[in-house]
Amino acid sequence: MHSLIRKYYYGDIPDTPNAGGDPISSPSAAAEHPWPLWEVFIRSKQGLDHKHAGSLHAADAQMAIENARDVYTRRNEGISIWVVESKYVHASSPDEAESFYEPATDKIYRHPTFYDLPEEVKHM
Amino acid sequence: MPITNSEFPITNSQLLITNQLINYTLHLADNTLILAQQNSEWCGHGPILEQDIAITNISLDLLGQARNFYQYAAELINQSTSQPINLLTSQPATEDTLAYLRDNREFRNCLLVEQENGDWAKTILRQFVFSNYQYLLYEKMQDSKDEALRAIAEKALKEVIYHLKWSSEWVIRLGDGTEESNQRINKAVIELWPYVDELFINAAYESALISNNISVDVASLKNLWMQKTKEIFAEATLGIPENIFAHKGGKQGMHTERLGYILAEMQFLQRAYPNSVW
Numbered sequence: 022m023h024s025l026i027r028k029y030y031y032g033d034i035p036d037t038p039n040a041g042g043d044p045i046s047s048p049s050a051a052a053e054h055p056w057p058l059w060e061v062f063i064r065s066k067q068g069l070d071h072k073h074a075g076s077l078h079a080a081d082a083q084m085a086i087e088n089a090r091d092v093y094t095r096r097n098e099g100i101s102i103w104v105v106e107s108k109y110v111h112a113s114s115p116d117e118a119e120s121f122y123e124p125a126t127d128k129i130y131r132h133p134t135f136y137d138l139p140e141e142v143k144h145m
Numbered sequence: 146m147p148i149t150n151s152e153f154p155i156t157n158s159q160l161l162i163t164n165q166l167i168n169y170t171l172h173l174a175d176n177t178l179i180l181a182q183q184n185s186e187w188c189g190h191g192p193i194l195e196q197d198i199a200i201t202n203i204s205l206d207l208l209g210q211a212r213n214f215y216q217y218a219a220e221l222i223n224q225s226t227s228q229p230i231n232l233l234t235s236q237p238a239t240e241d242t243l244a245y246l247r248d249n250r251e252f253r254n255c256l257l258v259e260q261e262n263g264d265w266a267k268t269i270l271r272q273f274v275f276s277n278y279q280y281l282l283y284e285k286m287q288d289s290k291d292e293a294l295r296a297i298a299e300k301a302l303k304e305v306i307y308h309l310k311w312s313s314e315w316v317i318r319l320g321d322g323t324e325e326s327n328q329r330i331n332k333a334v335i336e337l338w339p340y341v342d343e344l345f346i347n348a349a350y351e352s353a354l355i356s357n358n359i360s361v362d363v364a365s366l367k368n369l370w371m372q373k374t375k376e377i378f379a380e381a382t383l384g385i386p387e388n389i390f391a392h393k394g395g396k397q398g399m400h401t402e403r404l405g406y407i408l409a410e411m412q413f414l415q416r417a418y419p420n421s422v423w
Contacts, residue, residue: 056193077195080318087311088195091202 059085060110062103063093071103079104160225162357166291167221168253168350169360171243172396173294174214175254178244179404180275181207182411183262192265199311203272206304213297215240245415249398249405253348256395257340259404266319266329270337273312277373278344279305281366290358313377320381327382334383342391345370349397 056078062071074093079085085104093099113121125131184204191197219238236242257275262268283305286298319330345367347355354360371385378385394400414421 078193079195083314087314088199091199092195095198095202 056080058107059089059104060107061085061089061093062105063089063099064101065099067100071101074098076107082106162354162359163221163225165350165353166359167218167225168348169354170214170218170221170294172253172348172350174211174218174243175252176258176275177207177214178211179252179254179407180258180271181205181211182407183258184268184272186262187268200268200272203308203311206301206308210297210301210304211244212240213300215243217293217297219243241415245412249400249408251398252400252404252408253350253396253398254400254404255340255343256392256401257337257344259395259401259407260337260340261403263333263336264329266326267333267336269312269315269319270330270333272308273316273377274337274341274344274374276305276308276312277370278363278366280309281369282361282363285361285366288358289361294359316377316383317381320378320383330381330383334386338386338389339392341389343393343395346391346393346396351396 057080058076059079059082060076061074063074064071074089077085077088077092079088082104086102089102089104094102181204184200184207187197187200188204189197191200219240219242222238257271260267260271262271280302283298283302286294287302289295289298316330319326321327345363347363351360351363355362375385392401395404
C-alpha cells in the first residue's frame with residue numbers, strides 16, 4: 022500500500038488546512054482520508070526539556086502518543102511524550118527571514134560581553 | 146535385561162516433572178515464536194508507517210519472550226538424562242535448535258497463533274485475544290514456584306500490558322468505526338472464535354504442574370478473559386459468538402495445515418544451510 026505524502030519539514034509547516042500531510046492522488050483508503058499530522062516532543066530524562074523529535078500521522082491524540090512511543094522511544098530515548106497537531110503550530114515564514122533575523126546579526130552589543138565581571142562572580 | 150521402575154523410583158518422578166516442565170516451557174515458547182513470526186509478516190506492509198512499526202515492535206517483544214523460554218527449555222533438556230525432544234543432531238539443545246530444527250508435530254503452540262494474518266482486522270483481533278490471555282497468564286505466572294518462569298513472566302508482563310492496550314483500542318476503533326471496518330472485524334470474530342477455547346483447556350503438561358504451583362491453571366483464567374472481552378466488545382459494538390465449536394489439538398502437536406507453511410519459511414535457511422549465521 023503506497024500513499025504519497027508531500028512532507029514539509031520542521032519549520033516550514035504552512036498555516037493552512039491539511040498542513041503538513043497533503044496527499045497526492047493515490048487509490049489507497051489511507052490517502053483518501055488522511056490522518057492528521059502530529060508533532061512529537063520527547064523528554065529524554067527528568068529535569069530536561071521536551072525536545073522536538075519529529076512528526077507522524079495518527080487518527081487522534083491517544084494514537085499519536087502511542088505511535089510516538091513506538092516510533093521515537095523504542096531505543097530508550099524518552100520518559101515523557103507530548104504531541105500537538107501540526108496545524109496548531111504557527112511558524113515564522115521563511116520569506117521573512119531577512120527582516121526577521123538579519124537585523125540581529127550586527128548587534129553584538131546585545132551580548133553581555135562588554136561588562137567587567139567582578140572576580141567573585143562565578144559560572145558566567 | 147528390562148529395567149524395572151522400582152530401581153529408580155525417585156529419579157523417575159523427578160524426571161516426569163522435568164519432562165512436563167520442558168513441554169510446558171516449549172508450549173509457552175512456541176506460542177510466542179509463531180505469533181512473532183506471523184506478525185513480522187506485516188513488516189513493510191502495515192496500513193500506515195506508524196502502525197507498521199507498532200506491529201513489528203510487538204512482534205519483536207514476542208520474539209524476545211520466545212528466546213527466554215527456549216533458552217530455559219534448552220537448559221532443562223541438556224540437564225535432563227533422557228532427551229524427549231527429537232532433535233536432528235546429537236548436539237546439545239539451544240534456543241536455535243529448538244526453534245529451527247523441530248518439526249510440525251513437535252510444536253505445542255495453540256491453534257490461534259497459527260491462524261492466517263488475513264486483513265488488518267483479523268491480525269488485530271488475534272492479537273487482542275492472545276494478549277488478553279497472555280496478560281492473565283503472566284500475571285499468575287509471577288507466583289510460579291519455578292524461578293525462571295517467574296522471572297520471564299515478570300519481565301514480559303510489562304510488554305503485554307501495552308500489547309493489550311494497543312490491540313483493545315484497535316478493536317474498538319474498527320468495531321465502532323466505518324461500515325467497512327465493522328464488517329471486517331465481525332468477519333474476523335467469526336473466523337477466529339473457534340480457536341479461543343483451546344487457550345483455556347489445560348494440556349497434560351499444564352495439568353501435571355498445577356499442583357506443584359509451577360504452571361498456571363488456564364481454565365481459571367477464562368472468566369476474567371471473558372469479562373475484559375465483553376467490556377471491549379461492548380465499546381466496539383461487537384457481539385460475542387456463543388456455542389461455537391472449539392478446535393483443539395495444537396497444544397498436543399496436532400496443527401492446522403498453515404503451521405507447515407509458517408515453519409517451512411521460518412526454518413528453510415537453517416535446514417538448507419545448517420549452522421549458517423549472520
